[in-house]
Amino acid sequence: MAQIIIKNLRKDFGDFTAVQESSFTIEDGEFFMLLGPSGCGKTTTLRMIAGLELPTSGEVFIDGEEVSQKPARERDIAFVFQMFALYPHMNVRNNISYPLKSQGMPKAQIKQKVAEVAHILGIEDILNKPVGGLSGGDRQRVALGRAIVRDPKAFLMDEPLGALDAEFREHMAEELRALHDRMGATTIYVTHDQLEAMQMGDKIVVMNHGVVEQFGVPQEIYDWPATMFVADFIGSPSMNFLHFQGNVEKGDRTVHLDGHSFYVPEQLQGASGDLVFGIRPENITLSDDSPYRAQVLATEYLGTTQIITLETANGTIKARVPSTKPVKMGDAVGLTFNPRNVTLFDKGTGKALISEGNKGVLDHG
Amino acid sequence: MSGFSITEPSNRTKWIAGVLVISYALITIMPLLWIIATGFKSPSDSIAYPPKVVFQPTLEGYVNLFTTQTRITPDMQDKLQPPTTWYEEIVRDKGMVIAGPSRFGQRFLNSVIIGFGSTFFSVFLGTLAAYAFSRFKVPIKDDLLFFILSTRMMPPIAVAIPIFLMFRQLGLSDTHLGMILLYTAVNLSLSVWLLKGFIDEIPLEYEEAALIDGYTRFQAFYKVVLPQAATGIASTAIFCLIFAWNEYAFAVLLTSGTAQTAPPFIPTIIGVGGQDWPAVAAGATIFLMPVMIFTILLRKHLLRGITFGAVRK
Numbered sequence: 276m277a278q279i280i281i282k283n284l285r286k287d288f289g290d291f292t293a294v295q296e297s298s299f300t301i302e303d304g305e306f307f308m309l310l311g312p313s314g315c316g317k318t319t320t321l322r323m324i325a326g327l328e329l330p331t332s333g334e335v336f337i338d339g340e341e342v343s344q345k346p347a348r349e350r351d352i353a354f355v356f357q358m359f360a361l362y363p364h365m366n367v368r369n370n371i372s373y374p375l376k377s378q379g380m381p382k383a384q385i386k387q388k389v390a391e392v393a394h395i396l397g398i399e400d401i402l403n404k405p406v407g408g409l410s411g412g413d414r415q416r417v418a419l420g421r422a423i424v425r426d427p428k429a430f431l432m433d434e435p436l437g438a439l440d441a442e443f444r445e446h447m448a449e450e451l452r453a454l455h456d457r458m459g460a461t462t463i464y465v466t467h468d469q470l471e472a473m474q475m476g477d478k479i480v481v482m483n484h485g486v487v488e489q490f491g492v493p494q495e496i497y498d499w500p501a502t503m504f505v506a507d508f509i510g511s512p513s514m515n516f517l518h519f520q521g522n523v524e525k526g527d528r529t530v531h532l533d534g535h536s537f538y539v540p541e542q543l544q545g546a547s548g549d550l551v552f553g554i555r556p557e558n559i560t561l562s563d564d565s566p567y568r569a570q571v572l573a574t575e576y577l578g579t580t581q582i583i584t585l586e587t588a589n590g591t592i593k594a595r596v597p598s599t600k601p602v603k604m605g606d607a608v609g610l611t612f613n614p615r616n617v618t619l620f621d622k623g624t625g626k627a628l629i630s631e632g633n634k635g636v637l638d639h640g
Numbered sequence: 641m642s643g644f645s646i647t648e649p650s651n652r653t654k655w656i657a658g659v660l661v662i663s664y665a666l667i668t669i670m671p672l673l674w675i676i677a678t679g680f681k682s683p684s685d686s687i688a689y690p691p692k693v694v695f696q697p698t699l700e701g702y703v704n705l706f707t708t709q710t711r712i713t714p715d716m717q718d719k720l721q722p723p724t725t726w727y728e729e730i731v732r733d734k735g736m737v738i739a740g741p742s743r744f745g746q747r748f749l750n751s752v753i754i755g756f757g758s759t760f761f762s763v764f765l766g767t768l769a770a771y772a773f774s775r776f777k778v779p780i781k782d783d784l785l786f787f788i789l790s791t792r793m794m795p796p797i798a799v800a801i802p803i804f805l806m807f808r809q810l811g812l813s814d815t816h817l818g819m820i821l822l823y824t825a826v827n828l829s830l831s832v833w834l835l836k837g838f839i840d841e842i843p844l845e846y847e848e849a850a851l852i853d854g855y856t857r858f859q860a861f862y863k864v865v866l867p868q869a870a871t872g873i874a875s876t877a878i879f880c881l882i883f884a885w886n887e888y889a890f891a892v893l894l895t896s897g898t899a900q901t902a903p904p905f906i907p908t909i910i911g912v913g914g915q916d917w918p919a920v921a922a923g924a925t926i927f928l929m930p931v932m933i934f935t936i937l938l939r940k941h942l943l944r945g946i947t948f949g950a951v952r953k
Contacts, residue, residue: 327848347851354852360845364867377854421853 277338284333308476353422499633515592538614540632549622559594565609678921701918758823766831838872874941
């Protein structure tokens, strides 16, 4: 198992830059998520770590060794493909043992290894079947088997659950995470599904347009997004943006929205002009006393909570509130915001302004 | 009728379809059956008019095909030992003796060497080229592919004279190597294009998985790509073999003695007193066999292959 360090990694395809100068570190044994929308460069980054793509510039260290220009077979990593890429002309056993054969491992040992892996994954009964007729879940397990059978330095997974049915995906996600906890193997997992990333990852890198937007543990990223992109991409519904014109000074603890004053974490960075007040839907409370008024545009009932779409003087927002209090379309309500998790953004740069709240989170990224 | 189904044809439709298919099959197979039958007729039956459908089968045509014969006088025949084999007997009955084997066997062997040799090289080189075109960044790839295809935009025989001169200069005339090279050159464009289509259909991920699993690029190619391209390779091989096997014009032009193939040889089989049609038909029948066997062996692949990978999964 190994630590993986990515340093200033860059990939150009002709004029198009897929990945721009990314840097982050994956600690030994971490379940690491590469998250972003399609085309953000996450898969390209993974493929550069695997050696399926050579970087234009930058370095990849696996276990302290710089490998960015080495062929994949010399990196000792395993890769789980989105469509599994099981060799269609071989049965399950041969698929799993294929990486061992390349190492010239004796047959008896291969047999024993395959049996071990089959036991871990619970696929002993299908070892002699052709891969063609397998269900999605079994294919997934065989692909995992092929990856874990040789104890690689790291597992790289490219949306491994993307090809599965929604109901089965949840189950496999749990299985994957359990497998990881059991083996303690460094895992890099690419996904565009923010829920999957939050649910499974020890750490997340959020990428967009080839740029690393933020890097950290799931809760930090959720609570303290570094950019408006991350704030918008993570969470469902995503973070609300209340747009306002103003001036924030270092040390400020309030901002003014539509003439009303709201508390924010103490600001450590000043800014002026077009600013954004970012707040998660669950940190908005409906309060009849509040002078900051909004009109209800729509409500979605979700059982214990409801999502309420509100029209405010600073833009349309969504609030997640308990279902106990009925709200009707067209109602005028007052809003209060929990100041603990407010992030201010500079609309021009899209970046969060440093405050007492997010300083620890944003410093290390 | 109980109802209308989009997938299940009605009985009447099935019946009509069956009649049509069988009639078409009969029409296409008729000449073939006629040739096979003629091979077993006696020379007089073969030219009888009206044509005989029922006749006394004989292997005379096949014996004539494989032997050269000399007429002998009846008193000489009396002095000879009685015939020891069934084919000698057939020949003696005509008042002739076997002088030796004919050249058919050797011509047939030439066809086998040249046909299968050129098929092997067409498919071998075609697979490598198609793989490179499919997977690697090749400069001016599209132009090269068009250039390769353009060799088929005129009938190959249109360049017969330059090829004839070239072969004479290079000493390739009437050699096996020359014919193999020629047929390979003609077939290669077809094989590159067909195989590129098949290889394009094989997802890149399989090779990448093999690269990750510790194999080199070349190992990934022959252990992972080749088995999956088997269908395409088989159908390409059939097309190449059929062309090389049946090719007549170049064979007439460029071969005469050592490397002559069966197609230009068969029409030259002349018996005593006119064309020996049973022998010609016997030659054609035997000539058909290798391609037919090859095609039947690879039929499963061919049927899947001619859908050009559209339904592969």
